[in-house]
Amino acid sequence: MPKLAASLSWMFQEVELLERFQAAAEAGFRAVEIQAPYSEPAPLLAERACEAGLTVALINTPVALAAVPGKRCDFRRGIETTLEYAKSLDCSQIHCLAGRTDHPDAETTFIDNLRWAADRAAAQDARIMLEPLNTTDNPGYFLTGSAQARRIIEQVDRDNVRMQYDCYHMQIMEGNLTETIRTHLDVIGHVQISGVPGRHEPDPEQEINYPYVLSLIDELGYDGWVGCEYRPRESTLAGFEWARPYGIGRGPRDE
16 A cells, blocks of 8 residues: 655645644654755754654655756755754655746756755765656756666765656656656665645546556555655545545544
């Protein structure tokens, strides 16, 4: 069965960030992502995660500059901040945002910055994640495809650099999700899901048949977290019909 993680930056917007940990735990989640944790002190977030019994599976860097030439100092300051938060939260995965650029030196810059970040992250057993984004929602973004991400991962040549495969973005950019996942599973360290179109609940009646996709990644032996990074159509709890087969939305975990 897939291990689902709730995105606290997208879900449970009915309450403040610090209250979302308990809300996620009561809905049945055992892990969370926090794309934007920096509005609160890291020790306080860590306390709330611990109280709720949750693993923090992923956080983002505060700046999207990894592939942008001329921004090395800003990028490195962002990584240092992210590593401090990751250490407090006992979070082992950091999404390193490439940023928007069409500069001819972007790929070289990206690779150099990723090597530096990966070496820093390795000191605390953390991984650097690369996520291709779609150009409809993110015009001008540098990293836009799974093959591109794989090529960069291979050039970076660090054991702790992996692909963050977001089915929403890759359905828009590439389609053919299941074959792409099969092809790149060896470098995929984190999966994210949401419905297409709209980025709402991953409703199987939309473009992506998520029961099939999730059963496939189980069959292939993927054992990482599957992040639910979507915008609920109504209230978060009202939209969990899709997740009930996976133990989400039934109430507190001990029921």
